[in-house]
Amino acid sequence: MTVVYEEQTVQGVVKLKVSELLTASPVYEYFEKQKAEFVEYLLSIKEMFARDHTTYQDEISILWAEIDNKPVGSICFSKVDVSKRLMSLNFIDAETDSVRKIMYQYFERMSKELNCVEISHRVSLKDHKSMEQLEQLGFTMEFYLLFKRVGANGKT
């Protein structure tokens, strides 16, 4: 897998790689572990749609960071709306803030090269940690997804 970008940090040289298909990438197992931890975290904050948040399908791509050939962070994204000039960021996690920033900055440049105008990311409103991290990357809250249970108990 070709290195698309590299940068020297105090932790070592961060190398970024991209696979168009998450499921076919060499870091799929690493990602699955990250995802499992994320789902566990979402469930710990009682996120109703935790599992649906992390259902990744064929059109998902992955960008990941390595230090000394070991994955240290990943970004999952979907180009499905690129024709509408929208890039979907599905998941971002990294072992350090600097790795997250390096990955994100590359991802944003890549999105610009694809002529995208906007990047969007869904986040649980209980997940203050992720919201804070996204704010640090320049994201702002634009929409709420509101839900209501219908049927037997009628409770949300």
Added chain:
Amino acid sequence: MRFTIIGQEIDKLGDTLIIKHSDHLAFSPAYTSFVRHMMQLIDSEHHSACTVWDDGSCAILWAELNEKIVGIFCYETTYTKASIPFLAIQLTAVETEYRQRGIHKIMNKYFEQKALELGCVAIRATVNVRNRVRLVSAEKDKLVPLIGIMTKVIQ
């Protein structure tokens, strides 16, 4: 068939509304009403300036008064097969001069009924954080914000 009549209701002023439904937004009699209200939403910066809906996976119900469309309720059926099946509201609107007559509430009742008929356990609405009017009506519909969409404009 381009639509079916699914009900008749009396609004707060005592006028009779006919509630109609089409499984497909495309070619439904309410299509232009949908597009017009979507344009208003975009102009008020409460919606992204791009086509996010899919004609093929959207259905629409609407209220007619004296053969005039006075309210619409468009929803997406994509998630009826999801692990937590739900209907997603694409756009709901009542013509300005027909507001405060309980028309939204009536349409919402029929929409929730549709959700149940399709085996859904939830309904979902996507609302811009600055669209205070819709946030208030959503609250009255007992919709609760659970997920946010954070965005960044990059060029």
